[in-house]
Amino acid sequence: MEKKAIIVGAGLVGSLWAALLAKRGYSVDVYEMREDPRQAGFIGGRSINLAMSTRGWKALQKAGIENKIREVAIPMQGRMMHSQSGELAFQPYGKEGQAIYSVSRGGLNIELIRIADQYPNLRFHFAHKCLGIDLQAGVAHFEDTRAGQRLSAQAPLLFGTDGAFSAVRRSLMKLPRFNYSQQYLEYGYKELHIPPRADGSHAIDKNALHIWPRGQFMMIALPNVDGSFTGTLFLPFEGKANSFEQLQSDEQILSFFQEQFPDSIPLLPGLLEDFHTNPTSGLATIRCYPWCYEEKALLIGDASHAIVPFYGQGMNSGFEDCSILDELMEAHQDDWSTIIKVFNQERPKDTNAIADLALRNFVEMRDRVADPRFLLRKEIEAFLNEEYPEDFLPLYSQVTFSHIPYSMALQEGFAQDELFGRILAIEGIEENWKNNPELGEVFRQWLREREGGR
Amino acid sequence: MEKKAIIVGAGLVGSLWAALLAKRGYSVDVYEMREDPRQAGFIGGRSINLAMSTRGWKALQKAGIENKIREVAIPMQGRMMHSQSGELAFQPYGKEGQAIYSVSRGGLNIELIRIADQYPNLRFHFAHKCLGIDLQAGVAHFEDTRAGQRLSAQAPLLFGTDGAFSAVRRSLMKLPRFNYSQQYLEYGYKELHIPPRADGSHAIDKNALHIWPRGQFMMIALPNVDGSFTGTLFLPFEGKANSFEQLQSDEQILSFFQEQFPDSIPLLPGLLEDFHTNPTSGLATIRCYPWCYEEKALLIGDASHAIVPFYGQGMNSGFEDCSILDELMEAHQDDWSTIIKVFNQERPKDTNAIADLALRNFVEMRDRVADPRFLLRKEIEAFLNEEYPEDFLPLYSQVTFSHIPYSMALQEGFAQDELFGRILAIEGIEENWKNNPELGEVFRQWLREREGGR
Numbered sequence: 001m002e003k004k005a006i007i008v009g010a011g012l013v014g015s016l017w018a019a020l021l022a023k024r025g026y027s028v029d030v031y032e033m034r035e036d037p038r039q040a041g042f043i044g045g046r047s048i049n050l051a052m053s054t055r056g057w058k059a060l061q062k063a064g065i066e067n068k069i070r071e072v073a074i075p076m077q078g079r080m081m082h083s084q085s086g087e088l089a090f091q092p093y094g095k096e097g098q099a100i101y102s103v104s105r106g107g108l109n110i111e112l113i114r115i116a117d118q119y120p121n122l123r124f125h126f127a128h129k130c131l132g133i134d135l136q137a138g139v140a141h142f143e144d145t146r147a148g149q150r151l152s153a154q155a156p157l158l159f160g161t162d163g164a165f166s167a168v169r170r171s172l173m174k175l176p177r178f179n180y181s182q183q184y185l186e187y188g189y190k191e192l193h194i195p196p197r198a199d200g201s202h203a204i205d206k207n208a209l210h211i212w213p214r215g216q217f218m219m220i221a222l223p224n225v226d227g228s229f230t231g232t233l234f235l236p237f238e239g240k241a242n243s244f245e246q247l248q249s250d251e252q253i254l255s256f257f258q259e260q261f262p263d264s265i266p267l268l269p270g271l272l273e274d275f276h277t278n279p280t281s282g283l284a285t286i287r288c289y290p291w292c293y294e295e296k297a298l299l300i301g302d303a304s305h306a307i308v309p310f311y312g313q314g315m316n317s318g319f320e321d322c323s324i325l326d327e328l329m330e331a332h333q334d335d336w337s338t339i340i341k342v343f344n345q346e347r348p349k350d351t352n353a354i355a356d357l358a359l360r361n362f363v364e365m366r367d368r369v370a371d372p373r374f375l376l377r378k379e380i381e382a383f384l385n386e387e388y389p390e391d392f393l394p395l396y397s398q399v400t401f402s403h404i405p406y407s408m409a410l411q412e413g414f415a416q417d418e419l420f421g422r423i424l425a426i427e428g429i430e431e432n433w434k435n436n437p438e439l440g441e442v443f444r445q446w447l448r449e450r451e452g453g454r
Numbered sequence: 455m456e457k458k459a460i461i462v463g464a465g466l467v468g469s470l471w472a473a474l475l476a477k478r479g480y481s482v483d484v485y486e487m488r489e490d491p492r493q494a495g496f497i498g499g500r501s502i503n504l505a506m507s508t509r510g511w512k513a514l515q516k517a518g519i520e521n522k523i524r525e526v527a528i529p530m531q532g533r534m535m536h537s538q539s540g541e542l543a544f545q546p547y548g549k550e551g552q553a554i555y556s557v558s559r560g561g562l563n564i565e566l567i568r569i570a571d572q573y574p575n576l577r578f579h580f581a582h583k584c585l586g587i588d589l590q591a592g593v594a595h596f597e598d599t600r601a602g603q604r605l606s607a608q609a610p611l612l613f614g615t616d617g618a619f620s621a622v623r624r625s626l627m628k629l630p631r632f633n634y635s636q637q638y639l640e641y642g643y644k645e646l647h648i649p650p651r652a653d654g655s656h657a658i659d660k661n662a663l664h665i666w667p668r669g670q671f672m673m674i675a676l677p678n679v680d681g682s683f684t685g686t687l688f689l690p691f692e693g694k695a696n697s698f699e700q701l702q703s704d705e706q707i708l709s710f711f712q713e714q715f716p717d718s719i720p721l722l723p724g725l726l727e728d729f730h731t732n733p734t735s736g737l738a739t740i741r742c743y744p745w746c747y748e749e750k751a752l753l754i755g756d757a758s759h760a761i762v763p764f765y766g767q768g769m770n771s772g773f774e775d776c777s778i779l780d781e782l783m784e785a786h787q788d789d790w791s792t793i794i795k796v797f798n799q800e801r802p803k804d805t806n807a808i809a810d811l812a813l814r815n816f817v818e819m820r821d822r823v824a825d826p827r828f829l830l831r832k833e834i835e836a837f838l839n840e841e842y843p844e845d846f847l848p849l850y851s852q853v854t855f856s857h858i859p860y861s862m863a864l865q866e867g868f869a870q871d872e873l874f875g876r877i878l879a880i881e882g883i884e885e886n887w888k889n890n891p892e893l894g895e896v897f898r899q900w901l902r903e904r905e906g907g908r
Contacts, residue, residue, distance in 0.1 A: 177691075177738075180636050
């Protein structure tokens, strides 16, 4: 087979995947609907900051760009919870030295395009909108939106990395027996800007992911290298109280923030303008199956598995797709029939698991992080991980700081929920639990049962 | 508001709904992609027979067509199971005198069109393919496929009754935050024809739904008034054994039938021709939400909730949509803002429940009906229903012979599963259970717990 591929979509996953394919000697043509962000700049206003974690870094390393991104990534060692009265509480994500990294989507995308563009066997075609794919023939149809002309391209391999509203997936959807689901949350989100202090420094602790958890809704903020933070308000679209529907006038918006997030008001000098200018966007989970057409076309990233942002794993899971495919190329020597078959069979259970975990984590972020028993559980989790490093890795760490398949992590998570049902039922566990011998007993009993069950 | 409506789709639900609307004085225009079946005949070959039950009859009564259809409906009082060795076992669906009714889809559709067409304020437009809807303006675009011309129609109310592949739903899908899911079974189905005997009589018992349950697959047959049966084979599309993929040559088909359904071979003189000629079709569950656009457009029937055929409730649930809407019209005096809002809020939980029940029933039909313990349960269910008519109605009867909302029936079904977990655990329950005092004790205990829980 000719080593030639078309990639539709030059977002994060598309440009990374293009670089990995080009590195392996493929002739690659990448078509992207938008203008080149290196010239046009990156259009913001509705992009939640990225939280790069272990799975993402691995793929960046494969592309040879890890160190360059690390330089502009801000480590966030934990969550900083802001109570209604403005009290702060910090909860670490993992062990000493572990962190997730705040990265700008636009900046990362531009770097990925730059690294990919260094390969002479790779060509970017910006301002090319995909109109549809003839899957059988391997022909993709585009509109060159600058020239106002239509054109077609053909290759034995075609990848759809064109995101949640994928045009490539729309062509797959016309096939018989294509399974598809798009489910929206009742919540929307809106970006709000927290500028740097006058001296250019960050206005709040820059090494944390800030959360204002309010039960049924929340605000978060992630640091940027320029000293600012990107804040995001997550709120129901509709409802009689605390909904976007109810926040129309300046007065309504201000009184809502004064009541719910009083400590954020000095941080948000452009609150009203941001609120009126920035769109209120929806949050969807998208699943489909199969992800491929024969050995000719494959969906990667959000195009086949878009998730809600609450586990910080959307980009990380898309990048992990690329790592896995790269390893399959290595193992199967460019035998795409096998590579696509194996990927299509094995990967969806993991992306379905992270989709479920991300939905679960919304409740955790907006509600449970404010619950003392949840924080107690997190402390005991860290303790057990320290005491029994071989036998206990908290779910959050499995997802964020490991390469354990998401589906295994989800199963482990259920078992850990069961364990903590028992632990938190121990009488007086709240006090002096480090010296409570029952804790270790309950844990070892749980472990024995699990080993017995294996 | 002007009492004027557009209906897209003149299938079973569309033509019934058109009649009910016209009866209430609305000016109705019905657009249908296909030719008029009164002239063109009904195109068969992939339509499973219908099993009309209580919910369906109610809607037909409202349309004034119940008696006419009863004349051409064949009562099926129960399931007739055919074992591999050709033994027969009969299991009644309900009480003495209760039955589901085999009805021809084509014949029923033609009768519904006839009754609707008697209203002077109703017009059918056949061979009009819907190209899309401008929801805001209430304008529907069509292609008159005979004349090869495009035209548009406008009305304050628009109903999408255009089935599982609804064009109206495609327009709703373009709205922000539309939830949608289509899930296919790994199984396909193929229609096979069982002709009448030489004397015109039915070749097997006509008052039963025949099932050849074989664990992972099955064949069924429903009687027709002309003495024939419509057989349907349900089989996995793919797989190394017992799949459509493996049934290509005449020899493969014959040896599969000889092994699995030997008693059916004399019944199927055209087996090989049918098998090669009739398509292998897929089986999907389709769910979406919302079902409406403001108070202007509404999906009804398969367009918003297509289900697999294994509970015989696809048409019945679509007809129940019509009954419910008719009652809402009565209650809310043509206040469509309220009618559509209430229907969109209340009805989906019930159609989701019947979708789940239909998926569950596939396992029951192809596998559990051959299990002696399942048959024992069915006998005990009938006995309990007789002994405690106020307190126990089997799930199947709730779905089939009542108007209990599907979602309530599904919940009752879970409670009944729990009850039978206890009953079938009674020692020696298999023998002489009618005189086992424990049976009544367990039942009354279950009843007390449920009443306590209310």
